[in-house]
Amino acid sequence: MPLSIATPLLESLPLSRASGARVWMKMEAMQPSGSFKIRGIGHACERYRADGAQRFLSSSGGNAGLAVAYAGRKLGVPVAVVVPETTPERARRLLREEGAQVTVHGRSWSEANAFAQSLKTPQDAFLHPFDDPLLWQGHASMIDEVVEAGLRPDAVVLCVGGGGLLAGVAEGLHRNGLDSVPIYAAETEGMASFNASIQAGHLVELPAVSGVATSLGARQVCARAFELARERPIVPLQVSDREAVDACLSFLDDHRTLVEPACGASLALLYRQRIALGADANILAIVCGGSTATIESLSRFEG
Ligand SMILES: *Cc1c(COP(=O)(O)O)cnc(C)c1O
Numbered sequence: 001m002p003l004s005i006a007t008p009l010l011e012s013l014p015l016s017r018a019s020g021a022r023v024w025m026k027m028e029a030m031q032p033s034g035s036f037k038i039r040g041i042g043h044a045c046e047r048y049r050a051d052g053a054q055r056f057l058s059s060s061g062g063n064a065g066l067a068v069a070y071a072g073r074k075l076g077v078p079v080a081v082v083v084p085e086t087t088p089e090r091a092r093r094l095l096r097e098e099g100a101q102v103t104v105h106g107r108s109w110s111e112a113n114a115f116a117q118s119l120k121t122p123q124d125a126f127l128h129p130f131d132d133p134l135l136w137q138g139h140a141s142m143i144d145e146v147v148e149a150g151l152r153p154d155a156v157v158l159c160v161g162g163g164g165l166l167a168g169v170a171e172g173l174h175r176n177g178l179d180s181v182p183i184y185a186a187e188t189e190g191m192a193s194f195n196a197s198i199q200a201g202h203l204v205e206l207p208a209v210s211g212v213a214t215s216l217g218a219r220q221v222c223a224r225a226f227e228l229a230r231e232r233p234i235v236p237l238q239v240s241d242r243e244a245v246d247a248c249l250s251f252l253d254d255h256r257t258l259v260e261p262a263c264g265a266s267l268a269l270l271y272r273q274r275i276a277l278g279a280d281a282n283i284l285a286i287v288c289g290g291s292t293a294t295i296e297s298l299s300r301f302e303g
Helices: 013-019 037-050 062-076 089-097 109-119 133-141 142-148 163-175 193-201 223-231 239-254 261-271 295-301
Strands: 009-012 024-025 054-058 078-081 101-104 124-126 156-160 183-188 232-241 282-286
Touching: 009 013, 009 239, 013 024, 013 239, 013 261, 024 142, 037 062, 037 124, 037 133, 037 142, 037 163, 054 062, 054 109, 062 078, 062 089, 078 089, 078 109, 089 101, 109 124, 133 142, 142 163, 156 163, 156 261, 163 183, 163 223, 163 239, 183 193, 183 261, 193 223, 193 232, 223 232, 232 239, 232 261, 239 261, 239 295, 261 282
Parallel strands: 024 282, 054 078, 054 124, 078 101, 156 183, 156 282, 183 232
Antiparallel strands: 009 024
């Protein structure tokens, strides 16, 4: 049995009304680990275990780490996650509840990540949060499900952190003969590493990232995401933190599902009519989910 589930594909009247097109939601927020990440990470963990891995290592205090912890618990493989001191107590608790051994090390993610790498023995598998072809293969299954359900979308809306979701969705569209379908790729202004690379014409590492959409916080996207922008139609767009949070709050009212501001960034493209497609167009919105937001943190947001 795969670690991820086949998620609902739902038509959204509120998002259709707001955007002026027909919007279909792929409800990845319903995944057992709270986000789409378990598709790719679950696929990779199953492969690594079959290849003999005796422990899974991660340096993510976010949804990638949660997906690794969930996969390890289900597969009976111990999981160690190294997170920096900046990781909120709630995130540490969620990881421990999944049975992961959580080590706090360093003041930044790069210090925690370096320490995690130093722990790695030949029996360990290290799970990268976005830059691994096994992840993209796993993420692609969400598009297989959409096509099996009978929808061949005219456009896809998603968000970009390190670009693993983008690479996986592009792979899923490719293997279903949908290479010409444009992908609208949202980032928040403070986390716009994909936008920066596209503008520069080469891979750019941002000196710093900032803002509320912490799951989009990769300072540089993976090379595959950048290559894809040359191979197929991808439209990079930016929203403000305020727009991303407002989209989360509207989505909670409209669909009774709490998602992170990272996910809100893509929903904001629809709520704010940033994509001009005709009323007959079928837009597939990847509701990527996320476990790090609370109602309190969203309603308290100022900016
Ligand atoms: C990881 C994540 C993203 C970004 O995905 P990438 O593969 O890094 O681009 C967006 N939203 C949520 C909820 C995530 O967990």
